[in-house]
Amino acid sequence: MSVPARPPTTVFPVALRELAVARVVEVTAGMRRVTLTGEQLGAFTSADGTPWPAFASPGFDDDIRLLFPYPGESEPVLPLIEDGRVTFAAGRRPIARAYTVRRHDPRAGELDVDIVLHGDGIASNWARTAAPGARMHIAGPGKTRGLLMGAERLLIAGDDTAVPAIARLLEELPEDTRGQVLVDVGHETHVQGLRGPSGVDVTWLPRDPSAPLLAAVRAIDWADRTWFVWLAGEQAAVQEIRRYLVRERGMPASAVDVTGYWKRGAAHGSRARRS
Numbered sequence: 001m002s003v004p005a006r007p008p009t010t011v012f013p014v015a016l017r018e019l020a021v022a023r024v025v026e027v028t029a030g031m032r033r034v035t036l037t038g039e040q041l042g043a044f045t046s047a048d049g050t051p052w053p054a055f056a057s058p059g060f061d062d063d064i065r066l067l068f069p070y071p072g073e074s075e076p077v078l079p080l081i082e083d084g085r086v087t088f089a090a091g092r093r094p095i096a097r098a099y100t101v102r103r104h105d106p107r108a109g110e111l112d113v114d115i116v117l118h119g120d121g122i123a124s125n126w127a128r129t130a131a132p133g134a135r136m137h138i139a140g141p142g143k144t145r146g147l148l149m150g151a152e153r154l155l156i157a158g159d160d161t162a163v164p165a166i167a168r169l170l171e172e173l174p175e176d177t178r179g180q181v182l183v184d185v186g187h188e189t190h191v192q193g194l195r196g197p198s199g200v201d202v203t204w205l206p207r208d209p210s211a212p213l214l215a216a217v218r219a220i221d222w223a224d225r226t227w228f229v230w231l232a233g234e235q236a237a238v239q240e241i242r243r244y245l246v247r248e249r250g251m252p253a254s255a256v257d258v259t260g261y262w263k264r265g266a267a268h269g270s271r272a273r274r275s
């Protein structure tokens, strides 16, 4: 069997859309689901006369940028969009945070983002108090990739921030998929019910220094099978697991899809890298 790998990335022109909060619900004690709605989720023409297609999110880990005002201000600094690419005017940069498109329902004209309440951060703080009617500008998705293909087994792993993508992936995987999901969450009250193929085992690991995600990955019975690994979460933690898989286990780098979703001690999680 050939080495499994994700299909190539498809790039979209980035649209800037002005939406509003339709509702906010508590998914768990550590996560709020914000549903956004608005006419600009459909095809629309921006103020400069540019026509934009309707919002689309074909991939389970597509992300959008939420744009926030600077503290004490009411309007966000918006990026400039030229030929579908994001550029920045001289001066202050937009405050943007990346969030997975947990659900997009074109018929209802809604999209959901599930936001981890993690302490002190612009996005996390906003999610704590966001209420119906609040405005939110979004940009993207700017790219998408298809579902994982060609592996006998999938390992899907991450922390709380990866749960929206993992949940969506589980809902979209073919029923005959076999594999394992490992989720490292901040607290046992952050565990949520996930629906997925019966051949995919889901294990929650309420964060415990004695049983980190890496230990759970090491404990997997890899047997003599081809695996594809999707991994997202705190940058250093996921890179450590990647090193284990590629250097110690000898997995092909193309079969290990790793993205740092946030970096301990650093704001601007949206700058985290995929490798």
Ligand SMILES: Cc1cc2nc3c(=O)[nH]c(=O)nc-3n(C[C@H](O)[C@H](O)[C@H](O)COP(=O)(O)OP(=O)(O)OC[C@H]3O[C@@H](n4cnc5c(N)ncnc54)[C@H](O)[C@@H]3O)c2cc1C
Pocket (backbone or CB within 6 Å): 063, 097, 098, 099, 100, 101, 113, 114, 115, 116, 117, 118, 119, 120, 121, 122, 123, 124, 125, 160, 161, 162, 164, 165, 259, 260, 261, 262, 263, 264, 265, 266, 267, 268, 269, 270, 271, 272
């Ligand atoms: C492609 C992509 C998709 C993502 N999808 C989601 C998603 O669906 N849901 C989601 O909740 N997050 C998601 N993230 C992560 C999110 O963008 C970051 O957690 C972001 O930093 C949160 O912004 P903030 O303004 O709340 O905190 P920031 O201002 O960025 O950071 C403030 C402080 O909080 C710390 N911090 C940031 N995030 C966390 C965290 N999760 N836990 C503990 N400490 C943290 C930082 O290290 C920093 O010290 C995604 C990131 C990427 C790159």
